[in-house]
Amino acid sequence: MDTRFDQVYTHPENEIFRVVFYPDRIYHARYLNATRSSRYRYYVAEVRGSADGTAIKGDVFLGGVKLCSMLRIEYAGIRLIEQAREFGRRLGPRAKAWVKITGEDPDQSGEATVTLHWDPVIAAYAVEIWETLEPPEGTPHDHRVLPLMGRDAPITRVPELSGLLGSVTEVAMAFREHGVLYPTGQQLENPQWDNAYLRSHQEPRDPRPSSSQNTVEDKNYLLDFQRGxxxxxxxxxxxxxxxxxxxxxxxxxxxxxxxxxxxxxxxxxxxxxxxxxxxxxxxxxxxxxxxxxxxxxxxxxxxxxxxxxxxxxxxxxxxxxxxxxxxxxxxxxxxxxxxxxxxxxxxxxxxxxxxxxxxxxxxxxxxxxxxxxxxx
The missing domain is CATH 2.60.120.10 (Jelly Rolls)
Structure with missing residues (x-):
C-alpha cells in the first residue's frame, strides 16, 4: 500500500471523511497467506467487493524482488450457509469458487473453479491465485509458506488464469459447496450455489415496453476494477x-x-x-x-x-x-x-x-x- 496515505490519514479535513480510505487500508499485509514469513511482502493494488465476496489484486515480493502478480478471493459464505442449511447441511473447511478473469484486452479472458479454505483470521473462505509458484533461481520458498502451496491449496496456481493476473479488469465469481458432506466425507449430489440468485441487469435490447429481452440473468457476482x-x-x-x-x-x-x-x-x-x-x-x-x-x-x-x-x-x-x-x-x-x-x-x-x-x-x-x- 502507498505509504503516503499514512501522512494524510489524520489530517483534520479527512477526519470528517475517514471513509475515503476504506476498505483498502484494512487489508494489512499480515492477513495475507505468505506473510507468515518476513521474506514475503505484498503490494495490494486494488480491492473490490460485492455481497459476501471480495477480490484483492496485487503483486507478491520475495526478498524485495517482485515474484509475480496475484489475485486473492475471499468469501464470507453467509448466503451459501443459508442455502446449505435448507438441506440440513453445514459448510465445512472448504468451498468452491467459479472465477472468470477479464484482462485489459476485453477479448482475453479465462475461467476456472478453485478451492477456498476457511481462514479464521478473517472469518471467511480464501484462496490466493499466484501467477507462478516457482521461486527465482537460487532462492527457495520459505518452509513456513511452502506447505500452503499447490493444487487446491490456499496458495495455488491456475493455468487458465495465470496469463491474466497482471492485467485484471473484471472478476466474475460464483460460489458453491465443496461437494463433500462435512464431516462425513460423503459426495453431494446437489451442491448448492451462491451465484447472485435471481439477480439480473437491464439492457435496452428491445424497444417494446416490459420486453423480457431487456432482462439479462447474471448468475454471478461481477467485480469491476475500472477506477472511474x-x-x-x-x-x-x-x-x-x-x-x-x-x-x-x-x-x-x-x-x-x-x-x-x-x-x-x-x-x-x-x-x-x-x-x-x-x-x-x-x-x-x-x-x-x-x-x-x-x-x-x-x-x-x-x-x-x-x-x-x-x-x-x-x-x-x-x-x-x-x-x-x-x-x-x-x-x-x-x-x-x-x-x-x-x-x-x-x-x-x-x-x-x-x-x-x-x-x-x-x-x-x-x-x-x-x-x-x-x-x-
Missing amino acids: FFIPDASAITPVSYVNAMSDEDNPDRRPDNIVEMRWLFQRELGSDLVFFHEVTVPPGAVEGTHRHIGSEELYYIVSGTGTAYMSDGDDPTTAGYPLVERPVFGIGPVKCRELPVRPGSVIYTKSGGVHGIRNPYDEPLKFVAFLYHTT
Whole structure:
C-alpha cells in the first residue's frame, strides 16, 4: 500500500471523511497467506467487493524482488450457509469458487473453479491465485509458506488464469459447496450455489415496453476494477420502457399507455450491495405502481417536474399531516398511504418494509434518480 496515505490519514479535513480510505487500508499485509514469513511482502493494488465476496489484486515480493502478480478471493459464505442449511447441511473447511478473469484486452479472458479454505483470521473462505509458484533461481520458498502451496491449496496456481493476473479488469465469481458432506466425507449430489440468485441487469435490447429481452440473468457476482466512470450526457443513454410497472391486474391505474422509462446508468459496475443507480422518467398521466421493499432500500431524488409520491402511513411519522389515501400495493393489496407532493429537490427514502410509489398528474415529465441496494 502507498505509504503516503499514512501522512494524510489524520489530517483534520479527512477526519470528517475517514471513509475515503476504506476498505483498502484494512487489508494489512499480515492477513495475507505468505506473510507468515518476513521474506514475503505484498503490494495490494486494488480491492473490490460485492455481497459476501471480495477480490484483492496485487503483486507478491520475495526478498524485495517482485515474484509475480496475484489475485486473492475471499468469501464470507453467509448466503451459501443459508442455502446449505435448507438441506440440513453445514459448510465445512472448504468451498468452491467459479472465477472468470477479464484482462485489459476485453477479448482475453479465462475461467476456472478453485478451492477456498476457511481462514479464521478473517472469518471467511480464501484462496490466493499466484501467477507462478516457482521461486527465482537460487532462492527457495520459505518452509513456513511452502506447505500452503499447490493444487487446491490456499496458495495455488491456475493455468487458465495465470496469463491474466497482471492485467485484471473484471472478476466474475460464483460460489458453491465443496461437494463433500462435512464431516462425513460423503459426495453431494446437489451442491448448492451462491451465484447472485435471481439477480439480473437491464439492457435496452428491445424497444417494446416490459420486453423480457431487456432482462439479462447474471448468475454471478461481477467485480469491476475500472477506477472511474464518466457519462457526459445521461440523456443519450437509451432507456428501457416498462408498462404498468409494479401494478397488479386489478389496479385501476393499469392501462396500455401507462409507460415509464428507466435509463440504467450503473448496475453491475457498483460494488458492495448496491444494485443500481438509474434515472426514471414518469410521463404526464403515468404512474409507477406503489410497492413494498423487503430486504432492500431505495432512495429517490426528484430532478425535474412535479408529482405525487405515496408512502405508507407511519413509515415516516413527520408525514402525518399529509392527506391519507388508500393505494393498491403491488402483490399485497390496499394499504393506507400518505400523499406527498414532490418537486425538484424532494427526496423519498424507503427502507426495508417500507412502501412507496409515484404519480405524475401534471403536463410535464417527472424525472428522478434512484439508488437501490440490499440491506444486511
